[in-house]
Amino acid sequence: MRLLSSSLAARVADVGSLLRRIIGAPDYECYLAHLAAHHPEVTPLSRDAFARDALARRYDRPGSRCC
Amino acid sequence: MLTLARPVRKLARMSTSVVSTRPPSRVASVLAWSVVAVAGAGALGFLALSRGEQVSAAWLLVAALCTYAIGYRFYSAFISARIFALDDARLTPAERLNDGRDFVPTNRWVVFGHHFAAIAGPGPLVGPTLAAQFGYLPGVLWIVVGVVLGGAVQDMVILCASIRRDGKSLGQMAKEEIGPVAGFTALVAVLGIMIVLIAVLALVVVNALKSSPWGTVTIGLTIPIAMLMGIYMRWIRPGRVLEATAIGIVLLVVALYAGRWVAEQPALASTFTLSGQTLALLVMAYGFAASVVPVWLLLAPRDYLSAFVKIGVVVALAIGILIALPPLQMPALTQFTDGTGPIFAGALFPFAFITIACGSISGFHALIASGTTPKLLERERDARFIGYGAMLMESFVAVMALIAACALTPGVYFAINAPAAALGPSVQTAAEAVAKWGFVVTPAELEQLAKQVGETSLLSRTGGAPSLAVGMAHLFSHSLGGSGAMALWYHFALMFEALFILTTLDAGTRVGRFMVQDLGSHLWKPIGRTGWMPAVFLSSAVIVAMWGHFLWQGVIDPLGGVNTLWPLFGISNQLLAAVALCVGTTIIVKMGKARYAWVTLLPLAWLTLVTMSACLAKIFSPQPRLGFLAHAHMLQASQAAGTLPAGVKTASDLARMVANDYLDAAVTVFFALSFIVVLADSAREWFAVISGAKAPRSTEVPFVQRPAVAGD
Numbered sequence: 001m002r003l004l005s006s007s008l009a010a011r012v013a014d015v016g017s018l019l020r021r022i023i024g025a026p027d028y029e030c031y032l033a034h035l036a037a038h039h040p041e042v043t044p045l046s047r048d049a050f051a052r053d054a055l056a057r058r059y060d061r062p063g064s065r066c067c
Numbered sequence: 068m069l070t071l072a073r074p075v076r077k078l079a080r081m082s083t084s085v086v087s088t089r090p091p092s093r094v095a096s097v098l099a100w101s102v103v104a105v106a107g108a109g110a111l112g113f114l115a116l117s118r119g120e121q122v123s124a125a126w127l128l129v130a131a132l133c134t135y136a137i138g139y140r141f142y143s144a145f146i147s148a149r150i151f152a153l154d155d156a157r158l159t160p161a162e163r164l165n166d167g168r169d170f171v172p173t174n175r176w177v178v179f180g181h182h183f184a185a186i187a188g189p190g191p192l193v194g195p196t197l198a199a200q201f202g203y204l205p206g207v208l209w210i211v212v213g214v215v216l217g218g219a220v221q222d223m224v225i226l227c228a229s230i231r232r233d234g235k236s237l238g239q240m241a242k243e244e245i246g247p248v249a250g251f252t253a254l255v256a257v258l259g260i261m262i263v264l265i266a267v268l269a270l271v272v273v274n275a276l277k278s279s280p281w282g283t284v285t286i287g288l289t290i291p292i293a294m295l296m297g298i299y300m301r302w303i304r305p306g307r308v309l310e311a312t313a314i315g316i317v318l319l320v321v322a323l324y325a326g327r328w329v330a331e332q333p334a335l336a337s338t339f340t341l342s343g344q345t346l347a348l349l350v351m352a353y354g355f356a357a358s359v360v361p362v363w364l365l366l367a368p369r370d371y372l373s374a375f376v377k378i379g380v381v382v383a384l385a386i387g388i389l390i391a392l393p394p395l396q397m398p399a400l401t402q403f404t405d406g407t408g409p410i411f412a413g414a415l416f417p418f419a420f421i422t423i424a425c426g427s428i429s430g431f432h433a434l435i436a437s438g439t440t441p442k443l444l445e446r447e448r449d450a451r452f453i454g455y456g457a458m459l460m461e462s463f464v465a466v467m468a469l470i471a472a473c474a475l476t477p478g479v480y481f482a483i484n485a486p487a488a489a490l491g492p493s494v495q496t497a498a499e500a501v502a503k504w505g506f507v508v509t510p511a512e513l514e515q516l517a518k519q520v521g522e523t524s525l526l527s528r529t530g531g532a533p534s535l536a537v538g539m540a541h542l543f544s545h546s547l548g549g550s551g552a553m554a555l556w557y558h559f560a561l562m563f564e565a566l567f568i569l570t571t572l573d574a575g576t577r578v579g580r581f582m583v584q585d586l587g588s589h590l591w592k593p594i595g596r597t598g599w600m601p602a603v604f605l606s607s608a609v610i611v612a613m614w615g616h617f618l619w620q621g622v623i624d625p626l627g628g629v630n631t632l633w634p635l636f637g638i639s640n641q642l643l644a645a646v647a648l649c650v651g652t653t654i655i656v657k658m659g660k661a662r663y664a665w666v667t668l669l670p671l672a673w674l675t676l677v678t679m680s681a682c683l684a685k686i687f688s689p690q691p692r693l694g695f696l697a698h699a700h701m702l703q704a705s706q707a708a709g710t711l712p713a714g715v716k717t718a719s720d721l722a723r724m725v726a727n728d729y730l731d732a733a734v735t736v737f738f739a740l741s742f743i744v745v746l747a748d749s750a751r752e753w754f755a756v757i758s759g760a761k762a763p764r765s766t767e768v769p770f771v772q773r774p775a776v777a778g779d
Contacts, residue, residue: 016309021173022180023374024439025308034167051306052363057168059362059577 026054100140107133111211114204114399121394124470127203128388131211131466135459138215143223143455150655150663151227153447158771160233161443170234172445175452181443183457184374185435186222187381189268189532189567190425190640191465196531197633198422199472199480200408202400205419206469213420213427214462217670221644223454224651224667225433229441230450231767237437237647241745243766244653249748253646256741257434258582259734260639262610264431265354265575266617267632268568271530273346273622274629275565280339281521281558283346285326286565287339289369290353292318296368308371315372323558330521343622350572351615357573358580358607366573373570380563381460384467387542397473397480402505409485409504410529411630412693417680420673421637426465428670430643432458433650471538472531478508479516483534486627487527488714497526521554529627532568536560579610620727625714626692631731638681638735642742645674649749656753659763664753675746682739686732695735699728 013029020027028047035044045053110130114122147153161172173181198206229235235243238257242250276282295318296311304310329335341349357365406414411422425431436454444450472480478501482490490497494510501508517525520540525533540556581597583606588595594602621628648671655664688694691701702725705712715721755761 018174018177019375020308021177022184022378023308023312023371024181024184025371026168026306027171028306030171031167034165034171038165038167048305051300054168055363055367059366 024058026051100137103133103136107137111208114207118399121396122203122399123392123394124388124474125392127207127395127466127470130207131463134211134215135463138219139455139459142215143219143451146220146223146227146455146666147448147451150224150658150660150666151231151450153227153450155446155448156773157447158773159230159444159447160441160768161445162773163771164233164442169439170442173443174445175449178440178443178449179453179457180378182435182440182453183460184377185439186429186432186457187377187461187464188425188571189271189564190429190431191461192468192535192564192567193271193531193633194423194425194637195465195469196472196535197410197484197629198419199397199469200401200403200410200484201415201419202398202404203395203469203473204399205404205415206423207466209420209423210426210462210465210469213423213670214458217673218426218428218432218462218644219455219458220666220670221428221430221647221651222432222436222458223450224655225647226436226441226450226454228651228654229437230444230447233768234441235437237433237650240437240654241646241650244650244657245745245749245752249649249745252741252744254582256639256646256738256745257643258579258586259737259741260430260636260643261575261579261582262614263617263632263636263639263734265572265579265614266621267629267636268571269347269350269354269614269618270621270628270632271532272350272565272568273343273618274528274530274627275532275536275561276341276346277343278340278524279522280336281326281330281554282561282565283326283339283341284329285322285558285562286569288322288325289319289372289562289566289569290365292322293365293368293372296372297364300368301363311368312371312375315368316375319372319376319562323555323562326558327521327554344619347615347618347622351611351618353569354572354576354614355607355611358576358610359603362577366577369566369570369573373566376563376566381464381467383543384464384471384539387539387545388467388470391542391545393470393474393542393545395470395473396476398477401477406690406693409481409489409500411633412690413634413681413684417677417684418634420677421634421641421681423465424637424640424644426462426468428641428644428674429461430640430645430647433643433647468531468535471535471542474541475534475538476508477506479512479537480534481506482508482513483525483527483537484529484531485527486529486625486630488625488627490527494524494526519553520557522557527627529629532561532564536564576607576610576614579613580606583609620723623720624724625712631695634681634685635731635734638678638685639738641674641678642738645671645678645742646745648674649745653749653752654765656756657763658765658767661753661757661763675742678742679739682735685735695728695732699725699732702728 017027017029028050031050032044035042044050107130110126110133114126114130159172161170164170165172195206195210225237228240232240238250238254241253272286276286292315296315299311299314300306300308329339404415406412406418411418440453444453481501481504482497485500490500494513497513498508498510513525516537517523520537525537528534536557539560540553543556544553580603584595584597584602587606593599594606596602617632621632624631648667651667652664652671655661655667684693685695687696689697691698702712702721706721706725711718711721715724756763
């Protein structure tokens with residue numbers, strides 16, 4: 001039962017991550033996973049700081065939007 | 068997600084290789100593709116040859132889907148294998164430069180969704196609706212053939228080129244591959260195109276909302292909704308994007324009902340019944356505000372909301388059309404192919420190919436395909452699915468918009484889309500005008516329809532959004548709930564179109580602001596500081612004033628403005644596509660693959676022919692309704708005679724219209740010259756490489772082999 005509910009939670013988290021990436025929103029979990037895997041020595045930003053930083057990066061350089 | 072997807076894909080790849088080595092399955096595959104080809108060709112032939120009788124939308128769908136399938140299976144595979152030799156063993160920029168932020172290896176379906184949400188907007192909905200004045204046939208042929216040989220090729224080639232260059236932008240590639248002159252010209256042209264694009268889209272919103280309290284309130288409410296989402300994500304639950312978006316979507320539905328409630332209260336309704344001029348000023352104020360306030364408050368939440376709604380609406384539209392399979396009321400060809408159409412001036416060639424830009428080929432996509440997308444691909448060969456495939460999807464949206472427009476009776480279609488100058492002030496005069504064009508609609512029908520969708524009048528709502536909304540409301544209320552729901556569906560359709568448009572408008576204004584700041588910093592350094600408020604306000608005001616001028620011109624134009632501005636936008640968008648194809652051709656030639664350069668040269672030659680003919684017609688045509696200069700001369704003649712042409716109220720309006728005609732002509736000349744500069748500069752490079760004067764040297768980043776992983 002425990003196993004079932006935890007796999008359900010994981011499934012929901014997966015779908016959440018998928019939707020976030022489709023709309024181009026910052027994905028904090030992905031960022032944490034990346035740091036843990038490749039740069040274990042770096043202290044990760046907080047969720048809040050990461051969200052601010054991601055927005056600044058996305059919009060402070062002229063990207064483009066289509067018709 | 069990723070760990071799951073990888074083995075599944077490997078399995079899929081293994082199974083296809085198994086299939087292709089077994090002779091019986093190969094026979095089956097050849098047979099299956101032959102059936103697809105015959106079905107597609109048959110449906111296209113049927114559409115082309117049927118005259119007089121009503122045709123079901125099913126024919127159009129079959130023709131489109133079969134052509135897409137053939138194009139994807141064979142042509143995109145050819146480009147992938149022969150030109151770029153896409154190779155999954157080669158590490159992508161997302162893998163090599165993975166930083167967990169900009170460069171993130173991402174599942175191909177996710178990238179597809181992201182890329183599609185970025186390229187699709189109001190363009191493929193509006194263009195085909197307007198072009199329906201020629202009948203359904205020119206539109207469907209150009210959308211289907213144009214995308215397979217042109218639009219999807221452009222998107223895929225630019226995406227591949229950018230992946231091989233660590234995600235460089237179109238402007239950077241133009242500069243490095245062709246030369247600094249072409250690079251700078253492309254940059255300035257992009258700014259010009261952006262201004263025309265924003266103006267014409269804003270005009271579509273204004274035309275949809277004027278004298279419509281329900282629409283105005285519903286769309287107005289989307290702004291505080293976005294701000295609420297922004298505050299939620301910033302202060303209440305930082306970074307919880309999905310929660311905020313879910314709340315936003317619920318609130319959008321509330322806004323829909325709130326609009327209806329306001330429209331039912333006479334006192335409130337009159338407050339929100341606004342004229343075109345007032346709405347234009349409000350849209351300009353909004354664009355300015357969106358450009359100066361922090362992105363978390365307005366831009367980012369709007370983007371998220373819009374991306375979800377976009378994908379949801381496309382799916383809903385597809386389901387609605389599939390269930391209803393409406394008969395096409397519009398004839399295959401109307402008499403307006405000779406250029407006498409009321410919605411926009413100009414004959415079938417070249418103006419059908421200018422009016423439908425997005426959906427067939429769109430230069431703006433080259434900016435996306437060389438923006439975020441190349442930084443996300445986890446395998447090189449995904450570029451085929453994402454570059455070519457997502458554009459096919461956008462093209463399919465255009466086909467659906469065409470179906471929705473042609474499912475209306477032509478009488479209703481022209482009454483909604485023709486300008487007031489052609490229709491006159493009342494349903495009676497409108498019905499008479501429509502009868503003169505050879506179509507039938509009664510005043511009572513027009514009144515009844517307006518009442519059904521909860522508006523006082525639907526006449527002369529030029530721009531495509533309202534007629535598409537009526538078409539969609541028809542489809543949806545047919546397939547999902549009775550005619551009582553029609554008013555809700557109409558305003559729902561209007562709301563999402565306005566949502567797309569305002570998302571393009573606010574992000575575009577901000578991008579334009581950065582470009583102005585960038586250019587201005589060459590004159591005076593501090594202008595370029597993006598955090599310095601005076602510079603931010605000044606550059607935002609400059610950019611809003613530029614598109615605001617065109618918007619205002621469109622609003623006061625007695626012919627409705629879309630008449631003038633949409634062709635100008637179409638020309639500029641197709642010219643940007645031509646610039647992208649110049650870059651693509653140069654890259655192919657420099658790879659030493661000049662023998663395959665026809666892949667990009669073919670659409671480039673066609674676009675050059677189309678856009679140059681359109682530019683010449685818009686500038687020099689002796690007909691006042693088509694040529695800017697002829698129109699100016701006509702107005703000047705009445706100025707000299709001291710009279711006012713029909714629909715013009717004051718002498719100062721007249722003087723302004725004359726000045727605008729000259730401005731429009733100058734803008735057209737500017738676009739044409741920019742393109743000629745880029746084309747000439749590119750051609751010089753091609754001949755230098757082909758004649759051997761210059762060695763073909765690719766600027767791709769070196770090949771890095773994917774390390775072998777156990778089990779791979």
